[in-house]
Amino acid sequence: MRCKICSLPEDQWGESSLDEHILDKHRDEHAAIKAVYGDRYERLFEDGDPAVSTEDDAGGDDEQEGVDDTDGGDVNPPSGSSPAFDTGSYGKKWFMIGVGGAGNNIVDALLMRRDTLRQNDEERALIWEGGLAGYGILNTNIAELEQTYYAQQEREYSREELLMNSIIGQGSHGYQGMGRRWDLGRKVMESDFEDGRNPFRERWDMNPQQIRDAQALMFVHSVTKGTGCGATPVLARRVREEVLNDDFVISKALLSSVVIPSEGTNGSHAGGKARVNGVVGLARISEAVDAIIPFDNERLDAAGTDIRPRIDGLEEYNPPHYADLNRPLVAFLEAFTMSSTPQFVKQDASMNIHGDVFDVADSFRPVEDKYPLDLDGDTRPAVILAPVLGRARGDQMDLSQLETLASNALYQNRLAKFDPESAWGGTFLLYGPEEKMERVSEHVASGAFRELLASEDFLDASYQPGTESVDIHVEQLVTPALDDVYLWGTLWNPRMPSLEDMYDHAKDIKEGNSQQAANLRDVWDQVEPLFSCLGRENMA
Structure with a gap:
């Protein structure tokens, strides 16, 4: 067992119990004791001064120090933390x-x-x-x-x-x-x-x-x-x-x-x-x-x-x-x-977000099986999700306005530099107020908006250097309290100039004779799988 305040192991305390160690070494650190030993603080201190007795109460609670985290965490969470069993999470x-x-x-x-x-x-x-x-x-x-x-x-x-x-x-x-x-x-x-x-x-x-x-x-x-x-x-x-x-x-x-x-x-x-x-x-x-x-x-x-x-x-x-x-x-x-x-969202709340439920896994799982077979589960890198977010203020929400929205998201408001035409595909979410989403929904249901994203102006999905297809998934949500329609998206593994620049620089450095070069050589087998998968030409 270690003291949670100073991390000193029990055999180095010099005292016979945790209570005595706290009183001897940390008696003036009231905030820290309250934070991690709240139950002991109430027992060991009265009005900020040490109590007369320093013996553990009958039965003690030292055995709780080794409690396994599978039961929900520390028996006494630090002050300010959320309750240990928050069923609302x-x-x-x-x-x-x-x-x-x-x-x-x-x-x-x-x-x-x-x-x-x-x-x-x-x-x-x-x-x-x-x-x-x-x-x-x-x-x-x-x-x-x-x-x-x-x-x-x-x-x-x-x-x-x-x-x-x-x-x-x-x-x-x-x-x-x-x-x-x-x-x-x-x-x-x-x-x-x-x-x-x-x-x-x-x-x-x-x-x-x-x-x-x-x-x-x-x-x-x-x-x-x-x-x-x-x-x-x-x-x-x-x-x-x-x-x-x-x-x-x-x-x-x-x-x-x-x-x-x-x-x-x-x-x-x-x-x-x-x-x-x-x-x-x-x-x-x-x-x-x-x-x-x-x-x-x-x-x-x-x-x-x-x-x-x-x-x-x-x-x-x-x-x-x-x-x-x-x-x-x-x-x-x-x-x-x-x-x-x-x-x-609470059932009795006035806000009623509804539409396609798009879970976290939907953002990256669809592309995981498009990697080359020589990258097995142990070497296959994480999926790069290039982020975009656009906004359209118009009222009509016809296909022309949606094209402007796509351009705003994939070019003006992309949040990292990348080439959309080099992506392996992507996931998109259209959301906005109900009256506008009714018109947007028609273009999503007909496949017209997906075809727009797949066109040469955006992802150019017809360019398929390998055998795998370029998949584009479009979801939609009605979101009250918004006035405009938004397009959110993540594009999978595109070519990214800033990443290529970083890679080229590091590749040169690793050939050197510095400690930094040696550190790079130690992890280079982790570098290659990620950077070799960027760009559509590297999709299977």
Whole structure:
């Protein structure tokens, strides 16, 4: 057994019981004791001072320290965490985990979007209430954690509570970040699981039962710095091993929403380290998740104001430039969340989302059997899902307006650089108010809209260099409280200039004589499967 505050093993305490260790070593750390040993705090302290007796109550509860996480997690969840057995989480779409500075900022933006909708009594708040089974943030940098909305408003954590609930690598570094070293990010995350430790059970404020209840997990992070790039792949693998039920015939879907270096910006040509990190981060996360949604800041910056949702107060918690970048990213994830929310909206609520139920697996499963046979289950990479989101303000919603909407989504508002004509296919969702969706539905039912997407102007589905077809799936939803029609989509494994640039740069670096080159050579067998599958010519 280890102390959950200092991680010191029992044989190094110097005291005979956990109670005595807490009173001797941590008596002034009231917030931390309350966070992880709430029952003991009530017993050991009176009005903030140690009680006279330090003996365990009859029967004690030390045996609870080793409780297996399959029973729903820690017996005493950290303060601020959701209840251990939240039956309301079952079947909701996401458990979201933001890793590193970028991931923390994006989760903040999602939570503030939810709260903006709530505070303005907008019915769309139900999208998030029906879509989030749970969420949490992790980081190696305590200062970044302290600045988050999650810490200050959502959980109201002190620094001591953050060290227990959200820090990566407790006791293994100085809590100041990884300095763009992905190998260090990997090491500190691995340290949390050494010697049989399980931070999901022992200290992090993420409820294992809620993770199991969700349809899927979404990791949100960047691949340009050390924590998001290095720690997230370890975390994803450990979630499968330590939390999820591996008895299922089909495992739970794990997805990664990842910010990648943009072409021609700081962090690309002018910053080769970010490009190398990008290659390594994408390759390693590809081994641990089912699908990757890449966003690049250049395209997020270029996104139109029509897909930048209202998020009150975001500039207070997101760094100045990133507040604007994160708005279209949040809009994309909100639509993805909404796409299978209908069954979780309260029956007596005024909002009635209805239409095709589009589950997480529908975004990537249809393409999994199109990979070449020489890529078996162990080497087949995650599916790249290139994100698009467009908006049409017209009233007629005839085929001409839908063509304009498709152009807006696939060209003006694509949220990463890619070539639609090189994609293996894609999944699309049209949604909007009932009166407009009635007209849209006619074009979907007749197949006219699918044919439009398949035309030479967009996906050019007639170009099939292999034997597999280019599949295009179109779903639709009626969404009250919207005025316009939107087109959301993910395109499978297209050619992406920024990824090709990263790959070419890393390939040159790995031939060198530096430690960075040696690190690249160590993981290159993970790199090739992912990058060799981009582009339609690589489909079977």
